[in-house]
Amino acid sequence: MAFDGLFIHSLLTDLSDQLLEGRLSKIYQPFNSDLVLVFRKNRKNQQLLISANPEYPRLYLTKESFSNPDVAPLFVMVLRKYLEGSVLKGISQVGLSRIVNFSFSNRNELGDEMDLVLSVELMGRHSNVILYDAGSGKIIDLLKRINPDENRARLLLPKATYELPPLTPGINGFTLTETEFDQLQKKYPEASDLAKEMDGLDGDDRKELTGYLKDDYSYESFKTFYSHFSRPKAYVLLTPKHKRRIYTYLPYHLDMTLESSDSDLNKALDDFYSYQANRDWVKQRSQQVERVVKNETKKLSKKLKKLEAQLDSAENSEDLRISGELLTAYLNQVKPGMEKIDLPNYYEENRPMTIKLDPALSPQRNAQKYFKRYKKMRDSIKHVTEQIEITESTLHYLDSVQTEIDNAEPEDVEAIKEELIAQGYLKQEQKRRRRPKLTEKSLHKFKLNSGKTVLVGKNNLQNDWLTLKKADKNYYWFHVKNIPGSHCILEDTHPTESDIQEAAEIAAYFSKAKNSAHVPVDYIQVKRIKKPNGAKPGFVIYTGQKSIEVTPEAEEIMAKKA
Template identity: 25%
Template sequence: MERYREESHMHVDAMTIAALADEWRALLLGARIDTIIQPTEYAIALQCYAPARPSIEGTASQGGANRWLYLSAHPQLARAHLTTFKPPKIASEPPPFVMLLRKHLEGARIESIVQPRWERVLEIIAGYRRSPESEERTRFRLIVEIMGRLSNIILCNEQGLILGSLKRVGAEVNRYRVIVAGIAYVPPPPQQRMVAGQALARLDPMQVTATQLAMAATEQSVEPSTRKKGKVTAKLPGHPQGMPLQWNEHASQAHPSIVGASLVGALAVEPKLWQLLSRHLAGCSPLLAREAVYRTVQDAEAVVTLADENIWEALAWHVRELASLYESQRWRPQLVERVERGQDASTTTARVTPVAFAPYALEQYAQLADLRVRDMPSINVLLDEYYARAEWRDALETLRAPLRKILQTQRERCLRKASLLQQELATSQEAAQYRLQAELLLAHQNEIQQGEHSVALQNIFEHDSDENYPIVTVPLDPRFDAVGNANRLFNKYHKLRRALTLVPAQIEQNVAELATVEQLLTDVLLAETPAEVALVKAEVQAAGYIRGKAALDKKVLKAAKKGKGGKQGKGKTVPPGGGVPLYLQSGDGFTLLVGKNSRQNEEVTFRQATANDMWLHARGVPGAHVIVKAAGRTIPSSTIAQAASLAAYYSQARGSTSVPVDYTLQRHVRHMKGGGPGMVIYERERTVYAVPDEAVTLLKG
């Protein structure tokens, strides 16, 4: 079976934007823009309240709803889509562009959504009445350009004057398109193709003809020696490789799919058909071009020189068919994923990686091994699921990375110190030997001459039943007599005795510090918002691992100490610097408390839990403390299983399929000597195995 190309087709193209615009018109027209935030450096999010819509032509009515519109100009992840939850804010202070958007757009209603034909550009027209009595409206254009590293978000007034932009583009960067406040907005340059050294407008995919495609192929810059008339390379099931194509003179009258099914390959020559389409058709991405070629010849990578007219007829028909979705709006969003299964070939152990998506059926991937094609409810849901989290993860990783580096350095120091302390402890075990040697020197001092390097002496303090005394060899410093050497050995003995007293305590302290560092590393790993990262940073700084002016963001910390919606959680004790723990309810109605960092672990275990509450923790790895509030009831095994899945999910073992989780009563948990906040030891535990992914359902509920 033909292998798919390894490159990813996870980019937003003109066809995807057309599908987005259609969905937005159905959901956002008339919506009021209430809130504007900046989730990441490259993104803007608008909270839009869409009023209730009456039923039309038998369709169900829609109640009013708040929706978040996410706009990103990320160099690699540029996109625009609705998202089902409020994006986390990376930036603590709103930058000037966000303040500008708030000034002009908050309170405005979305009047129209426009996509320039076959362009990767979306315009949101929003406005409001100039006064309650006036019918005149003030309008603004929020323009989203999704063009890779050149992506941008631009605010213009109704006359097209630029008021501000996410990225400033001066004349020193782009002389053709200067994007600076105060000048007129210039749209991206028109899509062009090179023909005989001249720049011409690209062909309209909805009106392209076979003749135009054939002429485009003729005009391609191909070496004359490689041009072979009337042949196309295509790998078709059931047809022998290299067989020359035999055309029926009536083939052009058949349905294009029949024509495509009859194609057979001959010579692999450049250019490829999909490259031809991508270069000459407006808004035709490589993925769309490959899809049209596949539907024509059943090989997305087919190559052509000067093909027979039947090929062009079939190809032009399939291009027009796909392009017609632009007007028919019969979208069918699909996501293609690579499935790498575990050793047992089960779905539960499979690793899934997105490969491609489109707002139409991707037939080119349907029969390929190790790939699966999923229908998605909408293109917005698709982008939200597979793009938004990727960008937020990147932004969070920028915050996590310096903390992780500091903690990894500290962990290495602790490990080196542990090795040195173990060596010192082993050496200190020799203290008794030095004392014995010193006492033997004093007992035999009359037999020892100064200047000797060693002496063999009978150990008068030890003998067997036959009065045989073992011989002990004592090294000597020739500069000293027997008494002087004895004093030197006594000094070594006392030094090692002191070490033997101190080293175990130092080892215990180092073990506690290493456990604290490991827990902080896990806290960094599990931090899911900038506020949570800031809380971990505060703990790292409190532990003395951050020195100098590594200042904390006080506003982020202040926000983190509040509950949902920015208000302090009612009835919940807020630990200093730790934020509010996670509060959930099990399927049996028991309250579950989850500490997501060291301070929260301290809070839930020693401040909010009572002696008969159940305490859970992933065995042998750093992670969250989970408390099940008993409230005088017997805790069922189903609730313990749910709590265990939370302990596994919020632990260093999150990526495992099965995690051992210990549970015991809170009364059997106590602080680790010398450990930081949340560092404990416990006893009388039992163990249950949990699947981390099962916690996701509980968290969503």
């Protein structure tokens, strides 16, 4: 169930109690499509997340902590000017559409009272957040400015008059009387036809309402269905294809399995969207990093293919030496001006071998040319082999950076950028934040069933610091075998088999193999770990390790996070 009209109706019954008459104290825009409004009410702060993300537009109260840009975007500066310090006087839904209006009361520079509306339109790729003056109806500013040639239905620019988007009219089930229902029942003898006429329902809601009416085509059954949306709870269900969906009621007529339920709808929404939103926020912040990693990986992959082809040619260059020897042995048969000659190859039972010649060179010079090419190819083997090793090592490093991004949280991206700046892949910013000091707080921390602690690095700089400086030399180090991943330290000198199993599962989860089964994980005491001189961040060597195969389960592992 998406944020359709009925879902929003349910949510607003909960939001109104918690936010109305609250004072808007802070406004942030941590990501391109997301706003965070902090309301102060009854000595408590409430964070309202508003997202105009085209894939999953939404709004709800969140406990998520956000790090914000050094420079506020223009829209946030406008919102702060007009709304910061104002009181929320009303929250209303436009009919049963996916439009929510937040009405504020504030005073301008002259002290005159102003009524302002922040209109949140949760409409897929057309989602937007628009601030306008309730008195004049003029748009002050909006999250997404739309050029007139992109949207001819209405003008979405500052100073334009705010107009509602084109809405499909339907019947409001909350205000429908029994008499009106009886008339509609005669008009639509099929329950599914009546369900199609109702406003604010998505496909799943229509199926569920149809199911209710097929069981009992009566006004009482109809009102029973709608009553669910006045007493909202949260139910997370799994489809037959194991996709998670969230509802404000428990559907009985849909082919789904109940996964969990919660009486707090906002908390359930925060949990439901946390992973997907996290990945989206990481993606927004890491675009520059991912672009650099992908471009460098692409260039190095091409270089590696060329080097391997060059090495193959060098290692199979014996034909050049043989050609030179045969020309020298049968020099009297080689005439000036010849372009090729067939000579008996005494290395292969005198079978004829065709040798190409440069007609501009003498027979002796042609033979010398083959010997020089052979020597050059043989001499290049060592250099090419070294270059292949360097290229493979760099590709492995970039692969580890990509794994860091895949496992990152939004606040981790800056540390990954710092790492790439230090390695010369990104340019130093003229004005940038001071590099945060590495502490235990910057790491992932897990508590095993035994109560022991496992620390996990989030990037290669943290991996080096954790393994080579922070960890006790007698603690145990875990890492997936021959696959990019985080360094994990089990803070114990005599771990049990159960401790080793759990720590290995954590190491497997924070690696490129997080979605795989039977992942091999090496473990060894920290004192056996060495870092070669000049090695890239995160790269270490070790001997004498033991290994264990595990299958990481995300829910079990994240439940242990401290």
